[in-house]
Amino acid sequence: PPVRAAADHLHTRRIAALGRSALRLRTGRRFQLEAAGAPALLVADRAVESAHELLLGPGLDRLGRCPTEQGGCGWLFLDHSRNRSRRWCRMSDCGTTVKARRLTERRRSTRTIDV
Known part of the structure; x- marks a missing residue:
């Protein structure tokens, strides 16, 4: 294995x-x-x-991975958040990039074309 x-x-x-x-x-x-x-x-x-x-x-259960399937980098990090809900390696890097990409996609999908 x-x-x-x-x-x-x-x-x-x-x-x-x-x-x-x-x-x-x-x-x-x-x-x-x-x-x-x-x-x-x-x-x-x-x-x-x-x-x-x-x-x-004791910290192994706090090990997380920045989600590549959602646009993250795949790096590992230790989640020290209170409820262990951290998603990104760093919000200022992968989190912001992915959120900005989603916002751009939402805005593009809601635009109307004037003819």
Whole structure:
């Protein structure tokens, strides 16, 4: 199944990212995981770690996807609205664009042609 394959891929990437990191002792007997390696890998490693935290954390049920079938971009977002009704990744981007497109279509459909 695709979900299992994606989970396996994420796990493999996380193990590789952890292999490029080191546990360092900081002041106050606190430890911190430090990333190491090529700068290009640091971004990917952090993305993998964020995805891992999301999948195992309490916020997974707040994960949403900007609806491509309604003109959105398909990006993922966390819905922090009170009733979990957020639809767009960002209202100022996809939401406004789609609403403007709908308004234009409505106006075009209601125009009358004078002859």
